[in-house]
Amino acid sequence: MSHDNKTRDCVFCKIIAGEIPAHKVYEDEYTYAFLDIVPIREGHTLVIPKKHYDYSENMPDDDFAAMMLVVNKLKKNYKSTFNVPQVGFFVSGWDVPHTHVHVVPMKDSKDITSKPLLDKTAPKFTDTEFERTVRKIRNSLQNQDN
DSSP states (O other): OOOOTTTTTOHHHHHHTTSSOOOEEEEOSSEEEEEOSSOSSTTOEEEEESSOOSSGGGSOHHHHHHHHHHHHHHHHHHHHHTTOSEEEEEEEOSSSSSOEEEEEEESSTTSSSHHHHHSSOSOOOOHHHHHHHHHHHHHHHHHHHO
16 A cells, blocks of 8 residues: 555554554455444444545545445344444544444443543443454354345
């Protein structure tokens, strides 16, 4: 992957290029999805465009639509995979200036608020737990596609 000045130091561009490891759950021509390293809940996933866009409003409609189709695919899958009443999502880009969508299996209405992110009580996961979650998601997605 060639890096221009904007993407040279982008953590997410480095993940896509394989320069930084990530717990990948899904990838296609336009998007890359991986587990958040500071999850709100098990299965908390980031969906990013493979092309670098600082802000989602700068994305061409086709690229944004491709990203949101993956978000919707994961949302539909995660409800049963993680046995939750709802799967929420939000578009972000504050901490890493590369458009990304958080997809969060929700057990509580407070799962997608700033509270768990600020009070440091969000669960911590080991690499083994991350890998178990990746296998769970991949198996479930594979079964969904069959």
